[in-house]
Each structure stands twice: as structure tokens, then as C-alpha cells.
Amino acid sequence: MTEAMHQVLVVEDDAGIRQILRTLLESAGYRVVEAGTAARGQIEARTHKPDLLLVDLGLPDSDGLNVIRGLRKWSPVPVIVLSARTMEAQKIAALDAGADDYVTKPFGAPELLARVRAALRRNVRGADPMATLHLGDIEVDLGRRELRGAQPGLHLTPLEYRLLDSLARHTGLIVRQDQLIREVWGPDHLGDTRNLRVCIKNLRAKLEPDSRRPRFLITEAGLGYRLRVDEAAGPPPR
Numbered sequence: 536m537t538e539a540m541h542q543v544l545v546v547e548d549d550a551g552i553r554q555i556l557r558t559l560l561e562s563a564g565y566r567v568v569e570a571g572t573a574a575r576g577q578i579e580a581r582t583h584k585p586d587l588l589l590v591d592l593g594l595p596d597s598d599g600l601n602v603i604r605g606l607r608k609w610s611p612v613p614v615i616v617l618s619a620r621t622m623e624a625q626k627i628a629a630l631d632a633g634a635d636d637y638v639t640k641p642f643g644a645p646e647l648l649a650r651v652r653a654a655l656r657r658n659v660r661g662a663d664p665m666a667t668l669h670l671g672d673i674e675v676d677l678g679r680r681e682l683r684g685a686q687p688g689l690h691l692t693p694l695e696y697r698l699l700d701s702l703a704r705h706t707g708l709i710v711r712q713d714q715l716i717r718e719v720w721g722p723d724h725l726g727d728t729r730n731l732r733v734c735i736k737n738l739r740a741k742l743e744p745d746s747r748r749p750r751f752l753i754t755e756a757g758l759g760y761r762l763r764v765d766e767a768a769g770p771p772p773r
Contacts, residue, residue: 623757653707
């Protein structure tokens with residue numbers, strides 16, 4: 536399936552923002568369906584079976600979380616939340632409801648399109664990790680557990696490979712701390728975020744051009760981490 540065939544459902548009550556999103560998405564080759572209310576969003580989702588949803592949380596007839604919860608009863612389609620709500624608890628609630636990603640308004644067009652591509656790739660790839668990660672000049676072969684393009688003598692530990700593999704299953708999307716801990720260290724270590732932070736710090740020291748300004752291993756405060764590769768990895772934040 537090409538990007539031109541992907542259909543995106545925008546559930547947003549602000550007509551001006553809907554028009555901005557339609558213009559942006561159509562210019563990138565996507566087909567767009569719009570809904571201005573939660574009820575209409577649920578109808579359009581069942582009618583059109585879109586490939587991805589962009590959902591605002593502050594809808595006039597119901598919270599956007601209810602749209603996501605209702606959708607998750609019958610569909611695994613990727614959902615990206617677009618919201619002016621910035622509290623960590625609100626972001627966590629959206630992810631717990633079944634959202635795949637969270638973008639805070641106002642948003643940049645390149646970043647939003649990168650998130651859309653990441654969510655669509657994740658949906659096509661399913662649970663299969665990327666075989667090779669391209670992080671700047673470094674290539675990480677997850678299958679063979681090899682580094683190419685790195686400084687001589689640089690290597691990753693088995694634990695670090697497992698963590699990268701877990702992040703790669705959701706490239707470009709937020710992965711919750713508890714999910715990473717469960718997959719890498721096991722369920723007996725849930726709540727132990729210290730080892731996770733140390734492992735991330737070590738990976739940044741080995742893989743990031745500047746570990747103080749990470750470009751690939753991004754912290755989502757209070758939530759978890761995001762792996763950015765290829766076109767999703769833009770310039771370091773200022």
C-alpha cells in the first residue's frame with residue numbers, strides 16, 4: 536500500500552484546524568475524511584475504515600478518549616491524539632485508552648507528518664522489529680547484533696540490544712516505561728525505572744552525536760521514550 540492510498544480520519548471540532556489538516560495531509564498524498572463530533576467520528580470510522588485517525592480530545596459532545604475506547608473495541612487502527620492538553624496525566628490517559636501517539640497543539644507540519652508515517656509503518660509492520668536501524672552514520676543490525684560505522688571497539692551489550700529491539704517495534708511512537716521494563720527486564724522488575732534510565736543514558740553515549748541533545752533516543756517526560764530514525768529523525772532540538 537502506498538501513502539497515496541492511505542485514508543486518514545480527522546476528528547476535530549474546529550473547522551479551521553480541520554481545513555489545515557486536510558490541506559497538509561492531501562499535499563502529502565493522503566485521502567482525508569472529516570468529523571466534527573465524537574458521534575460523527577465513530578460513524579465515519581465504521582463507514583470508511585480509515586488507515587489512521589487524528590483525534591482531538593476536546594470534542595463538543597464527548598471526550599475524545601471515548602472515541603478511542605470505542606474504536607479499540609473493534610479496530611486496532613493507529614490513533615494519533617492532537618490536543619492542547621499538556622499535562623502528563625492527560626497524555627497517559629490517552630495512551631491508556633489506546634492511542635498510539637500524542638501530538639500537542641500547536642504542532643509543526645513536518646513533525647506531524649513524520650508521526651503519521653511512523654504510525655502507518657507500525658500498522659503495516661505489526662510486531663516485527665526493524666532489521667537495521669539507521670542512526671546517523673551508525674547502522675545497528677538487530678538481527679545479527681552488529682554495529683556498522685561506529686568507532687572501532689564500540690559495542691552494545693545484550694541488554695542494550697534488547698532495549699533497542701523493543702523500541703524499534705514502535706519506531707517513531709511513544710513506548711511506555713513499564714512496557715520497556717517488562718519486555719527487556721521482565722515483569723518482576725516493573726517500577727524499577729533506574730535501570731531503564733541508565734541503559735538509555737549508555738545507549739545515548741554510544742549512538743548519539745551529542746548525548747546531551749539526543750536526536751534518536753527521545754525522552755517523553757513522564758511517559759517513556761521514542762526512537763526516531765530515517766526521516767523521523769530531524770535536527771537536534773534547540
